[in-house]
Amino acid sequence: MNNYIRHLSFGIFFLIVFAAPVQLMAQQKQHSSISDESLITQLPGFRNAYATVNGIRLHYVTGGTGKVLVLLSGWPQTWWSFHKMMPALQQQYTVIAVDYRGMGTSDRPATGYDKKTIAGDIAGLMKSLGYQQVFVAGHDIGAQVAFSMAANYPDLVEKLVIIDVPHPDETFAAVPMLPAPGTPTDKLDPARPYLWWFAFNQLNGLPEELVAGRAAVFQKTVFHYLLKDDNAFSALDRAVYAAAYNTREAIHAGNAWYQAFPQDIEDYKRYTVLKMPVLGIGGPGYDWLKYTLPKKAANVSVVKVENSGHFLPEEQPEVTVKEIEKFLNN
Numbered sequence: 001m002n003n004y005i006r007h008l009s010f011g012i013f014f015l016i017v018f019a020a021p022v023q024l025m026a027q028q029k030q031h032s033s034i035s036d037e038s039l040i041t042q043l044p045g046f047r048n049a050y051a052t053v054n055g056i057r058l059h060y061v062t063g064g065t066g067k068v069l070v071l072l073s074g075w076p077q078t079w080w081s082f083h084k085m086m087p088a089l090q091q092q093y094t095v096i097a098v099d100y101r102g103m104g105t106s107d108r109p110a111t112g113y114d115k116k117t118i119a120g121d122i123a124g125l126m127k128s129l130g131y132q133q134v135f136v137a138g139h140d141i142g143a144q145v146a147f148s149m150a151a152n153y154p155d156l157v158e159k160l161v162i163i164d165v166p167h168p169d170e171t172f173a174a175v176p177m178l179p180a181p182g183t184p185t186d187k188l189d190p191a192r193p194y195l196w197w198f199a200f201n202q203l204n205g206l207p208e209e210l211v212a213g214r215a216a217v218f219q220k221t222v223f224h225y226l227l228k229d230d231n232a233f234s235a236l237d238r239a240v241y242a243a244a245y246n247t248r249e250a251i252h253a254g255n256a257w258y259q260a261f262p263q264d265i266e267d268y269k270r271y272t273v274l275k276m277p278v279l280g281i282g283g284p285g286y287d288w289l290k291y292t293l294p295k296k297a298a299n300v301s302v303v304k305v306e307n308s309g310h311f312l313p314e315e316q317p318e319v320t321v322k323e324i325e326k327f328l329n330n
Contacts (some may be wrong), residue, residue, distance in 0.1 A: 163320070
């Protein structure tokens with residue numbers, strides 16, 4: 001019995017003294033591999049940069065030459081969502097992928113998550129960098145920010161690309177709380193979308209309690225629902241996004257983009273029709289874009305990307321790049 005106790009004590013001692021530091025080192029190594037500094041090494045010609053605009057410190061990644069193309073990612077992602085497209089785009093454009101307020105390593109202030117305020121941040125960033133006119137492309141929440149930039153800073157935005165999600169309008173207020181009979185809740189049916197996280201993200205406090213430290217589990221469900229092929233996201237991609245939304249502060253900030261929808265809808269009602277050329281690129285959101293964009297854009301075209309879920313920049317990057325280049329170079 002004494003020998004057993006001695007062996008047991010030694011085992012516990014080993015776990016405390018040796019195993020815990022090893023686990024900590026593994027966590028630190030993983031964090032290092034998904035940092036902006038590490039990720040940028042996979043994109044030759046690009047660099048990380050920071051700028052303070054409207055009192056907000058913004059992180060962005062830039063590279064390439066030519067006219068400026070601003071890329072704005074969506075929820076629950078970061079600038080990294082465009083990493084498959086950026087090497088091709090930098091051949092023709094100066095690419096600037098921005099983590100807007102609340103995203104990635106940019107600041108997370110207490111307020112200002114409506115799309116009009118965020119658009120003001122991006123416009124201020126462009127002007128601080130000396131750019132008077134830019135192309136803007138956004139996906140998901142980033143598409144809403146992009147549209148708001150075009151509406152509020154029409155002289156700055158030369159052409160606009162909206163990917164799969166429109167700016168919040170009255171249709172957002174009509175999103176059903178319950179799925180239609182027979183609607184799958186594990187995989188998106190574009191004809192009968194069930195956007196359950198629209199409601200979940202409206203809650204204050206509960207998402208932070210449930211998701212903090214478990215972002216990978218939560219995101220796995222969201223990504224599976226919205227991806228046509230789960231393999232479009234690598235293990236690295238998933239680790240990057242989980243780390244970006246794994247803390248209470250990050251979850252709160254990301255959800256604030258959704259909690260601002262009512263204000264966004266009111267702002268949208270006051271926007272005049274856009275005059276600059278607008279391209280909508282849709283996967284599951286094609287019909288949504290085709291219905292909403294012509295209401296607020298005079299010169300609009302909408303294209304459908306086949307064999308893709310919601311995350312077109314990562315599921316069909318070559319096709320998305322081709323459509324963007326064709327539109328911008330026309």
